Amino acid sequence: xxxxxxxxxxxxxxxxxxxxxxxxxxxxxxxxxxxxxxxxxxxxxxxxxxxxxxxxxxxxxxxxxxxxxxxxxxxxxxxxxxxxxxxxxxxxxxxxxxxxxxxxxxxxxxxxxx
Amino acid sequence: xxxxxxxxxxxxxxxxxxxxxxxxxxxxxxxxxxxxxxxxxxxxxxxxxxxxxxxxxxxxxxxxxxxxxxxxxxxxxxxxxxxxxxxxxxxxxxxxxxxxxxxxxxxxxxxxxx
Numbered sequence: 001x002x003x004x005x006x007x008x009x010x011x012x013x014x015x016x017x018x019x020x021x022x023x024x025x026x027x028x029x030x031x032x033x034x035x036x037x038x039x040x041x042x043x044x045x046x047x048x049x050x051x052x053x054x055x056x057x058x059x060x061x062x063x064x065x066x067x068x069x070x071x072x073x074x075x076x077x078x079x080x081x082x083x084x085x086x087x088x089x090x091x092x093x094x095x096x097x098x099x100x101x102x103x104x105x106x107x108x109x110x111x112x113x114x
Numbered sequence: 115x116x117x118x119x120x121x122x123x124x125x126x127x128x129x130x131x132x133x134x135x136x137x138x139x140x141x142x143x144x145x146x147x148x149x150x151x152x153x154x155x156x157x158x159x160x161x162x163x164x165x166x167x168x169x170x171x172x173x174x175x176x177x178x179x180x181x182x183x184x185x186x187x188x189x190x191x192x193x194x195x196x197x198x199x200x201x202x203x204x205x206x207x208x209x210x211x212x213x214x215x216x217x218x219x220x221x222x223x224x225x226x227x228x
Binding site (some may be wrong): 036101102 | 157162
């Protein structure tokens with residue numbers, strides 16, 4: 001079945017460092033890909049998304065490009081802030097009849113130090 | 115976007131009892147989804163709640179343990195039955211956007227079973 005694999009955390013960075021969180025997926029169809037973020041004590045929020053190959057999703061300085069050839073959707077940010085400390089989840093949505101159903105990766109905790 | 119309200123936001127329950135979680139959406143949606151996030155883990159889909167038919171459960175989840183109601187297009191409930199400490203998790207309700215390119219989540223219900 002479909003699956004999402006994320007790099008294990010925690011990832012600890014200093015403020016203004018470059019961030020990469022790796023995400024690869026396995027899917028039989030043409031999924032949509034998402035990054036969700038969960039800040040401490042808060043609910044899950046959509047960070048960015050891409051719905052087809054070569055699309056780049058971006059938001060709040062974060063970017064991720066849908067790479068069909070490498071089945072990847074790595075999250076990047078050029079300069080992280082302390083406020084980016086959170087858990088990041090990569091997810092995919094199958095475009096079949098359950099197109100809203102999401103399959104999540106295990107999550108990567110990011111800690112940014114001042 | 116969709117606004118999702120979940121009740122209760124948190125609860126502490128005795129083992130052997132049941133808890134019903136409510137999910138209210140501010141617009142009509144065809145499918146609603148229930149996820150579980152165990153402590154330190156990722157989100158796992160429990161079931162899909164369809165209006166007018168029985169819920170569809172994922173592998174490892176059964177109706178006797180997690181009965182679901184879907185009386186109309188804006189509301190659903192999930193009951194966690196005969197609870198044990200292993201049921202301590204965050205339970206989240208989710209709906210999809212028209213076109214299926216995005217999912218929205220409620221704030222979640224943090225359940226602790228003692």
